[in-house]
Amino acid sequence: FDVHGAPIISNHGRLKGIALVLHDITELKKLEQIRKDFVANVSHELKTPVTSIKGFTETLLDGAMESEELRIKFLNIINKESDRLQRLIHDLLELSRIEKDVFQLHWQDVDLNSIIDDVAQLLREKAKEKEIDLQFVSEQHCEFEGDPERIKQIIINLIHNAITYTPNGGSINVKVNRTEEAVELRVSDTGVGISQDVLPRIFERFYRVDPARSRHSGGTGLGLAIVKHLVEAHEGKINVESELGKGTTFSIIFNRKRE
Numbered sequence: 001f002d003v004h005g006a007p008i009i010s011n012h013g014r015l016k017g018i019a020l021v022l023h024d025i026t027e028l029k030k031l032e033q034i035r036k037d038f039v040a041n042v043s044h045e046l047k048t049p050v051t052s053i054k055g056f057t058e059t060l061l062d063g064a065m066e067s068e069e070l071r072i073k074f075l076n077i078i079n080k081e082s083d084r085l086q087r088l089i090h091d092l093l094e095l096s097r098i099e100k101d102v103f104q105l106h107w108q109d110v111d112l113n114s115i116i117d118d119v120a121q122l123l124r125e126k127a128k129e130k131e132i133d134l135q136f137v138s139e140q141h142c143e144f145e146g147d148p149e150r151i152k153q154i155i156i157n158l159i160h161n162a163i164t165y166t167p168n169g170g171s172i173n174v175k176v177n178r179t180e181e182a183v184e185l186r187v188s189d190t191g192v193g194i195s196q197d198v199l200p201r202i203f204e205r206f207y208r209v210d211p212a213r214s215r216h217s218g219g220t221g222l223g224l225a226i227v228k229h230l231v232e233a234h235e236g237k238i239n240v241e242s243e244l245g246k247g248t249t250f251s252i253i254f255n256r257k258r259e
Ligand code: ADP
Pocket: 161, 162, 165, 166, 189, 191, 192, 193, 194, 202, 207, 208, 209, 210, 214, 215, 218, 219, 220, 221, 222, 223, 224, 225, 248
């Protein structure tokens, strides 16, 4: 609580009482903490690749460059860490753009099936590398009002995650469904799953169940935060169900017409 007090003085100059104003600042404090955590997280996430790039560059300049083997090895690491920095900066800018009040979607008629086809095409190779069976089932036309580029981004992030968090030989199923008012998209995988106690946290910025696994796969920890914002900008709803060791299903419902 934020407390302000002031004496109440009578006409004769006597103290009649004290006025206290109690301000509940729990919410403010919470927001301030979230902001601080975010800045600390960003700093940490940026520092790690920069430290590594600097370290390996210095080692090269100090003489490691003489060895062709080390040169190639270190340059590859520097390249990978630069990629990570680039992805991180891209996702951070993206998130800040989406979170701005002035962020606007380019609304038009969206054909969900054709977007999923595009994304499946884009990620098929990645799935194949892990011998993951990527299936897309649709028996209906699923048109609705939305921003096609943003819908594509949502689907890329979900399928990309499904591939990342599914062991070799697993499968991913993408399904769409349509009713009079809404379309539903479901992305299911037979992956590692997420335990119930952390399930509500996965949409938080930088939250990862297994940080090492996420980093190894090039994740920034921002993908689902971006997805959630984009779904909400569309006035849609996202839901996740998961069972540890069995798999995860993300489902999104979009209204067919803007409210
Ligand atoms: P990341 O870049 O780490 O993948 P995301 O924001 O996309 O960041 O996801 C946050 C975390 O949620 C991931 O680190 C992972 O622990 C978990 N996660 C996301 N998608 C899945 C999935 N399909 N199966 C299991 N865990 C998942």
